[in-house]
Amino acid sequence: MKLNRKDILGIQELSVEEINLILETADSFIEVSTREIKKVPTLRGKTVINLFYEASTRTRTSFEIAGKRLGADTINISASTSSVVKGETLIDTARNLEAMNPDVIVIRHAAAGAPHMLAGLLRQSIINAGDGAHEHPTQALLDLMTIRAKKGGIAGLKVAIVGDIAHSRVARSNIHGLTKMGAAVIVAGPATMIPRGIEKMGVVVHTQIEEAIREADIIMMLRIQTEREQQNIFPSLREYAQYFSLNRGNIGLARKDVLIMHPGPMNRGVEISPDIADGPHSIILDQVTNGVAVRMALLYLLTGGVS
Amino acid sequence: MEKKKIVMDAEGIDRSLTRIAYEILEKNKGVEKLVLVGIQTGGVFLAERLRRKISEIEGRGIPLGILDITLYRDDLQTSHLKPRLGKTDISFSLNDKKVVLVDDVLFTGRTIRAAMDALIDFGRPRSIQLTVLIDRGHRELPIRADFVGKNLPSSLWEAVSVDLTEKNGRDEVVVVLNG
Numbered sequence: 427m428k429l430n431r432k433d434i435l436g437i438q439e440l441s442v443e444e445i446n447l448i449l450e451t452a453d454s455f456i457e458v459s460t461r462e463i464k465k466v467p468t469l470r471g472k473t474v475i476n477l478f479y480e481a482s483t484r485t486r487t488s489f490e491i492a493g494k495r496l497g498a499d500t501i502n503i504s505a506s507t508s509s510v511v512k513g514e515t516l517i518d519t520a521r522n523l524e525a526m527n528p529d530v531i532v533i534r535h536a537a538a539g540a541p542h543m544l545a546g547l548l549r550q551s552i553i554n555a556g557d558g559a560h561e562h563p564t565q566a567l568l569d570l571m572t573i574r575a576k577k578g579g580i581a582g583l584k585v586a587i588v589g590d591i592a593h594s595r596v597a598r599s600n601i602h603g604l605t606k607m608g609a610a611v612i613v614a615g616p617a618t619m620i621p622r623g624i625e626k627m628g629v630v631v632h633t634q635i636e637e638a639i640r641e642a643d644i645i646m647m648l649r650i651q652t653e654r655e656q657q658n659i660f661p662s663l664r665e666y667a668q669y670f671s672l673n674r675g676n677i678g679l680a681r682k683d684v685l686i687m688h689p690g691p692m693n694r695g696v697e698i699s700p701d702i703a704d705g706p707h708s709i710i711l712d713q714v715t716n717g718v719a720v721r722m723a724l725l726y727l728l729t730g731g732v733s
Numbered sequence: 734m735e736k737k738k739i740v741m742d743a744e745g746i747d748r749s750l751t752r753i754a755y756e757i758l759e760k761n762k763g764v765e766k767l768v769l770v771g772i773q774t775g776g777v778f779l780a781e782r783l784r785r786k787i788s789e790i791e792g793r794g795i796p797l798g799i800l801d802i803t804l805y806r807d808d809l810q811t812s813h814l815k816p817r818l819g820k821t822d823i824s825f826s827l828n829d830k831k832v833v834l835v836d837d838v839l840f841t842g843r844t845i846r847a848a849m850d851a852l853i854d855f856g857r858p859r860s861i862q863l864t865v866l867i868d869r870g871h872r873e874l875p876i877r878a879d880f881v882g883k884n885l886p887s888s889l890w891e892a893v894s895v896d897l898t899e900k901n902g903r904d905e906v907v908v909v910l911n912g
Binding site: 429447450451453454455457458461462463465466467468471496723726727 | 801803804805809810815817818819820821822850851854855856
C-alpha cells in the first residue's frame, strides 16, 4: 500500500482510502511515543525543514518532534528570524532551501495557496501546515484520528463546529474530512462568520449554538481570532462569549457522551469555559498527542523510495 | 507454471512447536526471566502457541510481546512500495530478560537484524534467542537460529509459505516453485 502523491496540500483532494491509510499508519506510530527511547531509525539521513511564516506552538513543535522521533534531522525557520525580514520573496527562500537538498518542506503561510505554489516549483515533498483561511490538513487528520479512536468510527456521528467558520482553515479541512468519512456536520456562528454558500460543502448551518450542539456526538470549538475584533465582525468578546461559548449551561443539550475538541490555542472564557476545557468530556490534549503520530505517519509515507 | 509441495502438515507443525517449547525450557532452565516476542505477523501466532505450550508444561504464564520491524528495515530508502505499518506492543520491560524472538521463516536474516535493533531500543535484555519454524538458508547476515522447527534447504526460485489457522484458515508449510 502506498500513498501515491508527492505532497499533502489539503484534505479536499484526499480519497477515503488515502485518509484511512494515513489514520491506520498513525495508529501504529502512537506506540513509538510511549517508549522509553522515543526514537526509531526509519528516516535516518532525511532532512525536514519547517518553514513557518505565521506563529505556531503546537503544529511546529509537533512536526519537529515527529521528524526527530523518526530519526530525521529537522530544522525550523520562522519568518521573523529569517531573511524574510530583509525582503526575500517566498520563491527565493524556497529555491535556496531546495538547493540545500532537504527531503520534506513543511510550510505555514498567511496566503492561501502558498504550499501549492511551492509544490509545483520544488522537487521536495511539501506538507501544508496551514495556508491562510484555506486548509490545515494535518489538523483535520489528527482530529479524525482522535474521533476514530474515541468513538470507534466516524461514519454516522453528528459533529458540530462552532465559531468563526469563515476565517478557519481548521473548519474547512475538517468539513472536507468529516463529510468524506460519513459524519453529519453542523456549523454555527454569528452570521458574519458563516461564509456564504458553505451549505454546498455538505453541512447544515445554524446561527445559534444551542441548535447546533443538540444531540451532538462531537463539538469542535474554534478559536475566536481576537485580532479580528477590529474588523466589526462581532461587537465584543464579551457578547461573543455570551451567545457562542460552550459552557456548563448549554453542554447538556449535546449527547451524554459528547466529546469536546478544540484545535488550540484556546481563549478560555471566550469560546469555551475553563471547566468545559478541562472537564471529563474534553479530548483536547488527546488531539495534541495524536498530532505527533499523524505527522510521523505523513513523513513516513511521503519519504523514501526511489522514483 | 506453479508447483506446490506441502512440506509440513498441521500435526508436523504442532509436534515441532511442542519440541521447541521443551527445548526453550531446557536451555533456559525454566521460565524465570523468560519472555516471548513474536515478529508480525506469522511470528506472533507461533509465539502465542508456544506460550500456551510453555504455560501448560510449567503451569505458569510468561509475557508475550508483539514486534513490527517495519521502522527498522534496511530497504525503506530503496524500495518504492512503503510496507504497511503494523502494531508493536511490548508492555513489559525487556531489561535483564531472556528474550526469545519468534518468526515463521528464517531466510536472509535481515528481518532478525531489524528485530534485534528494535529490541535493544526497548531495553537491555540479558540475552536474545531466536526461534523459527522454518530455516530455509540463504543467509546474507551472520545470524543463526537457536531453535528450529525444520531445516528446509530451498532454492532462491522457490517461495516458502507458512500458513497458519489464525490467518490462512489452515496449518501447513508449502513450497511453491515458480518457473
